[in-house]
Amino acid sequence: MTGKKARAFNALAHPLRLKILEKLRVGPCCVCKIIPYVGGEQSNVSHHLAILRNAGIVRSEKRGQEVWYAVADSRIIKLIDLMEICILENLKKSRDMFDSLMKSMQ
């Protein structure tokens, strides 16, 4: 199980892929809209979309010439938000520690 989970977390472990999910969280979207949103080369974005697709995090559907992507399971979005909360809390703790250290030094 840790192997599968590690691979799933790995799929989330890239800024560009998280940015793709930031775009998709508000609703399904065409690749032609994802590329300008995240920035960077078309082929690079396509490679990252493939990684998310292979991890089962997004699914794709052809509509004419376009390909539309969507988040496969909204719990993934919850999971990403939970990570954001952890990070912010962590920053807050560091700040509090720093503040009390400064205060103790007068």
Next chain:
Amino acid sequence: MTGKKARAFNALAHPLRLKILEKLRVGPCCVCKIIPYVGGEQSNVSHHLAILRNAGIVRSEKRGQEVWYAVADSRIIKLIDLMEICILENLKKSRDMFDSLMKSMQ
């Protein structure tokens, strides 16, 4: 923000590190117990502990000769469990699709 989050997810993106957290989720624990639990070289486990520590996912404390590690924020455990649910659900969906495909072929 996507950079910080990507780095945090990256810290979870390794089977050995997830196994360490599996050990720590039930309570703080000495390195000397973690090593036999996860298996592998002492130095390798130590490197992975350092990665988790630098990511703020665990914290360490020296107790005599030993070093005890603990999960820094229990929400990380919730997050990992949520990922497990997503994966299981995904597997279930694939299985259901396969089953209905087989049925449709009689």
Next chain:
DNA sequence: TGATTATATGTAGATATCTTCATATGTCAA
């Protein structure tokens, strides 16, 4: 003090990942 134990750190080869460029595939329209 010197030996032993527990853990961390430095290093290097092996392996994986990322990015870019080139090209392939599939769809539509003339």
Next chain:
DNA sequence: TTGACATATGAAGATATCTACATATAATCA
């Protein structure tokens, strides 16, 4: 059918990560 467009795939160099080995540090004990 030919050309244009949208997207995917293949390949290769650059970069990062992993593992194992050797060594360093720090605490304890004889």
